Amino acid sequence: MSETNTARTVSGEDEVVDLCRDLIRIDTSNYGDHSGPGERLAAEYVAEKLAEVGLEPQIFESHKGRASTVARIEGEDRSRPALLIHGHTDVVPVNAADWTHDPFSGEIADGCVWGRGAVDMKDMDAMTLAVIRDRMRSGRKPPRDIVLAFLADEEAGGTYGARYLVDKHPGLFEGVTEAISEVGGFSFTVNENLRLYLVETAQKGMHWMKLTVDGTAGHGSMIHKDNAITELSEAVGRLGRHTFPVRVTKTLRHFLDELSDALGTELDPENMDETLAKLGGISKLIGASLQNTANPTQLGAGYKVNVIPGQATAHVDGRFLPGYEEEFLADLDRILGPT
Ligand SMILES: [Zn+2]
Incomplete structure (x- = not known):
């Protein structure tokens, strides 16, 4: 029996936690002024994980230590427009004394991975990597080209990450018509039979x-x-x-109409206090969508x-x-x- 027949195939699920923990252990704190360690080590880590499964990632350094990784996966139909899947590898600085678990340990406790970036967004970086690696290992091509970008400097405005790539290397994103990343929306549980998935439009x-x-x-x-x-x-x-004035954009009005139907109650954007009181956990988010x-x-x-x-x-x-x-x-x- 050959080795490939006996070896258990590594699935994305098997390695996603390890990928996430490895990323958390790389301190990528972004102080907005280059005083942090920078994202270079994370960019190299991501590049290594993509290269391992046959991709040819490139690392782009905009400033010493501030690096992003980009790779393109060939799709079945190259005449179709490409899809961009992007994440950021930097994190907001921490005050370690405030933390129950070391923020750069990637410790597992109470069934959770702990650390800075565990929810924003080394978790999604790890999930993206795990899924891509799984697909590459099993030789499944995506229907169209996918551009993967793991970016520096999201938390302080993007100048040394997304902005740099778009300005200096626009060719990387050629043919891209859609993009997917973090915070597409939050789910909102209305009751045990109804959960809404809010989709971010702008x-x-x-x-x-x-x-x-x-x-x-x-x-x-x-x-x-x-x-x-x-x-x-x-x-x-x-x-x-x-208090800035309430300004109901066309999209928000449509959203509140739909939400009124789902909740079975009138949500009047002109009467903001009453409307927000009905929205529980998402009221801060919706409130901020109604005013500067x-x-x-x-x-x-x-x-x-x-x-x-x-x-x-x-x-x-x-x-x-x-x-x-x-x-x-x-x-x-x-x-x-x-x-
Ligand atoms: Zn984020």
Whole structure:
């Protein structure tokens, strides 16, 4: 009997957990400023796993350590447009002290794999790899070309991952007409007989801001009218407490109509508080799909209790609905006041 007949075939299911754990153990924290380790090791790991099953992945490094891996799988019918399946290999930085399990251990406990990226999105990277490897091992060609992309820098805007590839190597995506990745939607359990699978149709635009107030530095014991911290705090407070107007896009209106039918209750987008109260776990998500948002997320100023600093800064995560960027910018001007 030959060895191939006796060897048990490795299935995607057998190896998906190991792939995920291996990826979690590679620290790919993205601080947005190249101070992290970068995604290079993850890109090499992914490339190795794809090459093992006969693919020819390429690694693209946009900045030292910031690397993405891309491979194309030939489909049965090469005249058909291609499908892009993409994931990101970077993760948001962690404060390890807050974690029950080491965030870079890939530990298995309580029937779960633990670690940074276990749900965003080294899990899906691993599932994609496992399925592709399984198909390649069994010689099954996809009906059309598939482009696989494992990207750097998703968590800080994509400049060193997706943006870099699209700008510098657009040929990689030639013929691609659709793409699949994470967060296509969340399931929403209405009752034990009905679960809805929400499909994402578009994303909000990002408008991250850094607010800077320049004042006059001075001693904390003096009368001081021009305090940068006071000025900035007021602006941040106004912005953080502001409720942006409800704007119902065509897609959202259609979605709420369908959801009203499924729930058997009227969901009126003009009456947002009442509508969101009926939506339980997905109310934050749906609420954010009905208005622009601006959440202050970071503050910085001062270094000593008796010194008034000359400058104070704040970062704000702003997001606008499709078609409402102009309105958002005008609202910001009005709320923040003259620059
Ligand atoms: Zn993600």
